[in-house]
Amino acid sequence: MEDNLPLFDNYINQTLTPEEEAEFDKRLKSDKSFREEFRIYLFTLRGIIMEAEGDNMEFAYAVKNLSQEDFEKAIFRNPDIERFTLPSDYFSPLPSVRADYSSAIENDVTGDDDVRFSSVDEVFFKDSNLELNAIPSPVDSNMPVPDSSEEITEHVSIKTSKRRIRERFLWISSIAALFIAGLFTIISVARNGDNKVDDVIAYYNQWATTSPRGGFDDAPDLSSMKGKELNESLNNLRSTYDNPEMSLQDREMAGFSLAIYYVKKHNRKEAKEILNEMIVKFADDDEFTATCREVLKMLD
Amino acid sequence: MEETYEEIVRKWYLKLQGNFASLMMERYRNSSLQLADVENIYQDVFIAIRENLRNGKVKENTNWESYIIRIGLNLAGKKYRQIKDVDSIDEPSDDSEKISNKAQRISNLISSLPSEEDETDIKSNLEAQLLLGDELSHTPEPCASIIRLTYYADMTDAEISREIPAYSNNGKSVESNAKAVKARRWLCMRDLIYRVKMALFVAGIIDEKPTKQKRNGR
Structure with missing residues (x-):
């Protein structure tokens, strides 16, 4: 029995030549088995689309109708709920600490506040016209776009590296202090x-x-x-x-x-x-x- | 048992998080992006979806799977990516019209198919629809994703290969992975159609018993 799936796909995607399409239509009228197979294929595709649409609508209604508290619980905003973890082999090797263009953004080298974002609010709510079709691309910003990796490096400031190192040190020492305090508390x-x-x-x-x-x-x-x-x-x-x-x-x-x-x-x-x-x-x-x-x- | 709203949202959250995290870590592997950042971005996306839905900025029948990934990559891109070239993912696109055009064509084709008296009108048969729904729900991954992304989201094989972790981070080229997706899709669809036909045959809705095709199509 021949495999007609590729032919069916090409037909619905309208990628057949006019001659091939005519031949297909002719066969649909004359070959009952071929027609039945195509009918089931279309029926299945329609089911796939309807199921996907149904799932999407269901999700949208669920999201809209949940209270803020229940919604946050559903997406694990509650720290008591176990959060997901990836297997260790998902982690890529730690990147070396190097200054790059994104660091330049953080330090506002460009002077453009709109480029930085620290929360979804700044991205989605600042621009009231923002929709799926109007998501600003970084390319649309006022930032200069470097041509090469050398130019990226040139944009970096030494202050960025020092600040990062200082931040990391503060983090590490805070965590260490908390740990020691916790240990003494437990012992006490x-x-x-x-x-x-x-x-x-x-x-x-x-x-x-x-x-x-x-x-x-x-x-x-x-x-x-x-x-x-x-x-x-x-x-x-x-x-x-x-x-x-x-x-x-x-x-x-x-x-x-x-x-x-x-x-x-x-x-x-x-x-x-x-x-x-x-x-x-x-x-x-x-x-x-x-x-x-x-x-x-x-x-x- | 019917799911609660919370269960539905959580199911989506869990369903897409692995893929989302894989894509992000792979896409920004040369940046300072950490898993905790990915998780925060992922949650921010869901919060944004809720706000946008409530404000009417996005439609309920949006293809959420693609939307979530696209928004997440966009959010991460603003912070972590070195801008060298523009991915297609960055360019705004409207796939909702594309999706409804395809759905419309399929619907038109199924209605206009010539039929004889003894041929069953399965499209209107409720039992047939239930059987189909059952078979769709039992379609394993990555078949379910590949099928949905192909026939609902109307994505190309190359686009699909970049969305599914099994193909996106295996170190192979996009072309090679696209071919693999195409081959896998045929296998998935053949299997699905076979199962659907068998279910319809067992239910007495169609007369012809399906035969399982071998890999070479015979």
């Missing part, structure tokens, strides 16, 4: 969060150690001590904890008090060290080592 917030957790752990366990319902009736309340008194108490606790001749309960009390003291001082490292030590030292006391493990879990 994290620290604050940790400190609050430490206070809760200490408070809970202080109660556990000093309460009559807890195991350590003689546990000192280090939080109320200062200076020399505090140092003496800490030393006593340390020596009690380290002395193997002291009773198990006294050593456990001393070690635990020390650990909680360090937690209150937000010295998690020391606190964990003592707790881990006690888990090993007092392994036979399941209840006590379980308590130590619980506190360790809270500190992690």
